[in-house]
Amino acid sequence: MNDDEKQQVADDERDFEEELRELLAEDAYTIRPSAAPYPQIRRRGALERRRRVAVAGAALATLAAVPAAVYGLGAGSAQGSTAAAPTPSASAPASREASPTPSAEPDRAGAALFDGITYDQARDGLEHCMDSEFTRDRPGGPGLAPPDAYAIVLAMRSTGDSNAPGDGVFVVAQADDRERSSLICRLKDGVTQGITAFTDDSGAIPDEGAVLVNPNSNRLFQQSVLDHGRWRLPFRWAVIGTAKPSVARVTVAYGDARAEATVNDGRFVASGVLNEQVTRTPHIKGYDAGGELVYDSDDDKYFDKALP
Structure with missing residues (x-):
């Protein structure tokens, strides 16, 4: 083994040790968490019902699932779209004011469709997600509405990472049932990889802001914590949440990307394409019908500003 090969082995071992330390640190925090400030404690308690109640990740991908049609995401589809995509600014900071380009023109049933995915494909x-092993044994379970109750609000490319290798598709759907159920489904090569189901519990926090980002959105706007600072780019991302009646417009800035959210029936969804590495979560603002700023995530004590 020559000197270059020895150095490469040493570098690989160092990288492995660093990732192992991160994992051990995360596990240690899970088992014995440090004291949390009061707002964080309230946020966790009040939003607990909104946390995912049906989670299936890459570790469960070996379970049998019903195949779906393979979506055509050809070369360049990471930035392509069936509708107008946001035009990113090459070096604009997240806090700079901008006039975002709409995330997408609404398609059938108000769905925002990206990366060449049609409404019929979504x-x-x-339907295949709802008929997969992840949901077949839990009809009517908490946070899971009947299949025909859901309307598709978003379909986009899912960028693979070290925790869930291989690109796929995200489908986000929402229902108008009593619990206002929502779900995020990820498919790869037409096979369901996992489902996150949750309910809308806005109003659970007495002093919550006019806009509330759903905590399950992190599945849509970040890659694995193991890839921190080394995300695959370009990266299609999205943010979902709720908005009070006073909010007429929601904008999202994320790294070099800007997006205008679709706001409908107290819910919002926004999507864009990231072309730079980021360390902070999306910056969200809400405006009333007169254009006055009524929400800024930078001032929201319940919203995490830093990526894990």
Whole structure:
């Protein structure tokens, strides 16, 4: 083994040790957490019902799932779209004011469709997700509405990372049932990889802001914590949440990307394409019908500003 090969082995071992330390640190925090400030404690308690109640990740991908049609995401689809995508600014900071380009023109049932995914393909993917092993044994379970109750609000490319290798598709659907159920489904090569189901519990925090980002959005706007600072780019991202009646417009800035959210029936969804590494979560602002700023995530004590 020559000197270059020895150095490469040493570098690989160092990288492995660093990732192992991160994992051990995360596990240690989970088992014995440090004292949390009061707002964080309240946020965790008040939003507990909104946390995912049906989670299936890469570790469960070996379970049998019903195949769906393979979506055509050809070369360049990471930035392509069936509708107008946001035009990123090459070096604009997240806090700079901007006039965002709409995330997408609404398609059938108000769905925002990106990366060449059609409404019929998204609907087909949703049906297969609802008929997969992840949901078949829990009909009517908490946070899971009947299949025909869901309307598709977003379909986009899912960028693979070290925790969930391989690109796929995200389908986000929402229902108008009593609990206002929502779900995020990820498919890869037409096979359901996992489902996150949750309910809308806005109003649970007495002093919550006019806009509330759903905590499950992190599945849509970040890659694995193991890849911190080394995300695959370009990266299609999205943010979902709720907005009070006073909010007429929601904008999102994320790294070099800007997006205008679609706001409908007290819910919002926004999507864009990231072309730079980031360390902070999306910056969200809400405006009333007169254009006055009524929400800024920078001032929201319940919203985490830093990526893990």
